Amino acid sequence: MTQTAEPTRQFSVIGTRPIRPDGLEKVTGRARYSADINLPGMLYGKILRSPHAHARIKSIDLSGALAMPGVLAAVSGKDLPAVSGKLVDQSENAFHNLKFMGENCLADEKARYVGHAIAAVAATSPHIAEQALKLIKVDYEVLRPVMTAADSMAENAPVIIEDLVPEATATRRAGGLRSDGDRRHNTNIANRFVFQTGDPANGFEAADIVLEREYLTSAVHQGYIEPQSATAWWAQDGSLTIWCSSQGQFAMRDLTASLLKLPASKVRVIPMEIGGGFGAKTLVYLEPVAALLSRKTGRPVKIQLQRAEVFQSAGPTSGASMRAKVGVRNDGRITAADATLAFEAGAYPGSPVAPGTQCMFAPYDIPDQRVEGLDVLINAPKVSAYRAPGSPAAAFASETLLDELAEKLGLDPIEFRMRNAAHEGTRRVNNVAYGPIGFIQCLEAARDSDHYRSPLVGANRGRGVAAGFWTNGTGPASAVASVNTDGRISLVEGSPDIGGSRATAAMHVAEVLGIPVADITPTVGDTDAIGYTSTTGGSSATFKTGWACYEAANDIKRQMTARAAAYWGVEAGEVAFAGGVFSNLKEAGKELTFKKLAGMQMETGGPIVGRAAVMPRGAGPSFAVHVVDVEVDPDTGKVQILRYTAVQDVGKAIHPSYVEGQIQGGVAQGVGWALHEEYRFDPSGRMLNPTFLDYRMPTTLDVPLIETILVEVPNPGHPYGARGVGEVPIVPPMAAIANAVGRATGTRLRQLPMSPGRVLDAILAKQAAG
């Protein structure tokens, strides 16, 4: 269902549901993913991984592997060039510590988690490469690991990175060294953020009810279907070509080039189809290693991860330990909030605690609030981004606490949220004020939905509500649209397509030019084929690349208007263009269709190519409100989801089917996060469930049909009113389900996942307490 706040603006293509341009190739298996690359003379790389969660590497002996027939090269961390430990900007406000990133690709002096890459070999077959790994001798000094944020922050905890920048540095993010060689202080707290607005102490004094609770979430994996794979070919002319699965070919290029100390122009990254990323395919893991092996052998080298390697080395999201406190007046007005979030970063800095702190209470107008965030190292795989990084865990805490307060006040949970809803002008905890937003409209749509108006009857059933917020991002983007003489357009843009961006890119062009979407063939260009385009992340692709395509189409329109004017011998201002037809305003009836004029391009001046490179602003944030009904089996603790409705302010849905798909996908992942998924470690730090047999992803039996309500409050910052839509749907589900379980059982669960055992324990504890 779609509810449009601005129904007067009419589009011909925007808002329709054309068939996806990549559909046929994908359903017939012809689409080429990174593992499908096979080159003449190609070698196979395999990576030796640490069996210890924390160990000093005293020596690595590669000679045994190198002596094995069929093995052509072996590398360790010493083969990576030394890079600075200072943060660097990769041009997208995505700051990286290259030293840490390099060490995560190949360890140097320490192994910091089970699965940490220690060495790699290249051989003529994957089986030989695997055998060769067993011949590498590594002398470890095993150290005590720390596996939780609480243990890591304890007095005398083992220090994971000895030269980490001190936490007291006021504005610094994600660790790093203030200057190379700076070794002032030992800590596992990589960073600390504090945001405050108003005076929380005063706010709590004004409250009639104050609740304070603690929450825990486990690390969960993004669970993309396609494991990472990279093939690198370091040619004799010094150029390096990489085929890989990523969310940003330019980021892969720049990170690989930086780690190998190569000019970016020497590296070409060819983006393959991507089988899911959800934020995790924004960093390099394999690319520099495959490149090193290729340089040593002079042959292309492919490294393809197995699922267990994905779990143990290619970043989950953080587990979190959180405390939250909220005060309310009896009239339902929130007076103050205070929270501390400790996010586990894994073995290197960079948890998403900074966005978590800023998103936590963002849907609400709270005059006095303070949120503190800690980025804490543990001996686990370095985390990477996962859909709305930081916001889902934070919302689990804030939204369940708010639900408890609504219950105590005897207020309907949506009404309670309405009384406190953020609106244009509301300041978040970081003091930034909102522009036009659609949160209140989302609450109204949820309240008025068929789902919410339908009574929930039956024993052991409960209904939960939760809201979510995400900032959305933007960035530079490029597009080139070439008009073919048959009137069709070849469109090259730079956003790897993880959620339908090729379709929406083509729709922007079709809308401007008044031609069918099917007449446009969109292609994602490699780093030598298209201008710089920032990573497909932050829900930015449709916004920024759509904008670039809109501008490229307008460039075509301008050029063809001039061609038509020259053809008719009139001024460009005397040519109108509408519905795919150029009209001579000086002479009624003289018209040229787009197709006709396209066919005349060589006789009117040559090829017509529209180009655009943009850096758009105005992405605008997103809000969501979810409603879920559950039934809890009182004998087993199993939670069954009965009905789920997700409401979201989408600005303008360019392709509603894709938007609905994004929302449904986010909810499905949220169901897993809420009920099933968790990284389980033994005391030595070994992951106990690194396969899909043991790591419980939701299945079709767990997830019902997810109803969606698209609330369209147009984003004034985009030509067609679009907002990013891909991330916020994963923010509310854990809290919404927890609230439903709480109302179904009469007891609140404050730890994820709400697995049957945990739910049953809570039910039994409540019964025991009488």
Added chain:
Amino acid sequence: MATVFIPTMLLPFTQGTGRLELEAATVAAVIAGLEERFPGIREHLVEEERLMPGLAVAVDGELSTFGLRERVGPRSEVHFLPALAGG
């Protein structure tokens, strides 16, 4: 006059002043104005003549890509925030 919001963690450097008004046409000028009033604050905002890595500046609610050269209007709001990346 632009309104400049001081990040919570820098409040010790401004003796608790959380927001102030400054005459400035760019972010660089904003920081120069802050340094004049609160000597020492600049080193937490600028490194090697660029905005501190890991730090972002928002002008009128929009994250800037121009850093110190970002234009600031007479009624602009300026915030210094940790840089964020999405998933």
